[in-house]
Amino acid sequence: MKTCLDCIPCFLRQTLDVARRANAGQAKQEEILKEVNKMMADISLKVSPPEITRSIYALIREKTGVIDPFKEVKEKSNQQANNLYSILKKKVEDSNDKLLTSIELAIAGNAIDYGLKDSLEINKEIEKILNYHSCLFNDYKTIFNYLEFKEALSKAKTILYIADNAGEILFDKILIEELNKEVIFAVKGKPIINDALMEDAYACGLDKCSQLVSSGCDAPGTILKFCSKEFLAIYQDADLVVSKGQGNFETLSEDSRSIFFLFKVKCPVVAKDIKCKMGDLVLKKSS
Amino acid sequence: MKTCLDCIPCFLRQTLDVARRANAGQAKQEEILKEVNKMMADISLKVSPPEITRSIYALIREKTGVIDPFKEVKEKSNQQANNLYSILKKKVEDSNDKLLTSIELAIAGNAIDYGLKDSLEINKEIEKILNYHSCLFNDYKTIFNYLEFKEALSKAKTILYIADNAGEILFDKILIEELNKEVIFAVKGKPIINDALMEDAYACGLDKCSQLVSSGCDAPGTILKFCSKEFLAIYQDADLVVSKGQGNFETLSEDSRSIFFLFKVKCPVVAKDIKCKMGDLVLKKSS
DSSP states (O other), X not given: OOOOTTHHHXXXXXXXXXXXXXXXXXXXXXXXXXXXXXXXXXXXXXXXXXXXXXXXXXXXXXXXXXXXXXXXXXXXXXXXXXXXXXXXXXXXXXXXXXXXXXHHHHHHGGGOOTTTOOHHXXXXXXXXXXXXXXXXXXXXXXXXXXXXXXXXXXXOSEEXXXXXXXXXXXXXXXXXXXXXXXXXXXXXXXXXXXXXXXXXXXXXXXXXTSEEEEOOOOSSSOOGGGSOHHHHHHHHHOSEEEEESHHHHHHXXXXXXXXXXXXXXOSHHHHHHHTOOTTOEEEEXXX | OOOOTTHHHHHHHHHHHHHHXXXXXXXXXXXXXXXXXXXXXXXXXXXXXXXXXXXXXXXXXXXXXXXXXXXXXXHHHHHHHHHHHHHHHXXXXXXXXXXXXXXXXXXXXXXXXXXXXXXXXXXXXXXXXXXXXXXXXXXXXXXXXXXXXXXXXXXXXXXXXXXXXXXHHHHHHHHHHHHOSEEEEEXXXXXXXXXXXXXXXXXXXXGGTSEEEEOOOOSSSOOGGGSOHHHHHHHHHOSEEEEEHHXXXXXXXXXXXXXXXXXXXXXXXXXXXXXXXXXXXXXXXXX
């Protein structure tokens, strides 16, 4: 997906948020924001939004010296999600269609996204998930290729599951436990927003149900040219690729390999691109 | 009020909105947005937000040749508001405190602001106003210097009433009719967002209850250095100055003359500045 003009004000809003999380003082915030304004005056709209976010975060890291401004947020998200494990697990067990329920919960868990929302909004989203009943989700499932997913799953031996955020990955664990296959779970290579790293995967016990790997990528998405050779080989060879979150969709949607994208629609640009509403829960097979 | 870093993403969002309203094509939108990014990389935060908005609008005018991208919106707002006149008037007549009710309605009418909201949101706000009961407003009146206003009004012979938006001025008319004084009603000098011009004042019949004047200013506020001499003389000499809207507050709040500011809090930067919540209805005497 290409960057669109509407992304630019959003990049600047995120810049300011991250500069503050990195404890930049007023003068440093101004310096960073103006630097990003300069960058925006020159950017190409031919790249995906996560590729631009990657450059912005690199600049903030350089200017503040803070490598991982979301470290505490991620730790808290993991703890919070771990506390939900037995409740979520029971929802799946009580369900008539365990696979469907675990997919719906995994998509709903994609609401844990500090690039676009704050803690207060995320807690409200989690509250909603805890009141989950499958029928409540039906209005939000405008693209939901469940039958295609089930069919691909039945044929697959190896699955690559590309993670999105810390905390959210606990919801992914619940889905992976239902897949009942050999799963390789890929996290980001370096800190970027609240995207899950290897340490988060361990914190949420993903090592218990999958083989962990780093994509090598330091963007809030999966930009293949920045991924490790090891990851690229897995990506090409896997029978089934599950991609979580908007950032991975934005960076992989134009790739030729077949992928199932699971995400919650959280920005109007993506909503327009796939002809969905904000808040929709998407299970989309790439064409 | 000084511009704050949080204003910058908002300026860019407005830039894109206005460029589109001025029918700029995709390439022109990109050119304008990038030009404004360049401008933002160099701006001084010592000026008020409307002074920066003024420069942005000048740039969009220059690049698109469209002088008044909100012309139709303003005409529609005036018509829509005129249709509400008798309903609003009855609300005032049925009230125990006619002055209070007309002030509350005038502040609520400040929701008609296309710089920050779109038509859909504005229609919802108008719907709320039509369901108006004074007690419903109490939670939103964290700053409401009504007694001071009544006292100042009782002593005043001449009142300068500085307008904000088209449509909204019909709500101002209802308040002016309750003031029962000699009122000079000041509109903007040139098109800027949906701010009321002389033609809007006539369209809403403000000429029937006040003397009309232009401030001469072409910013979405009242920047004294850009106002006409005629306006400045009235501004200095008036016994009471009523200023409507955030933009006028942002540009006049640091001036030494005594002013009563009436506005709805529509942006987090202003909310923080005056220690209010978003959505609050403010009647604030300048210190």
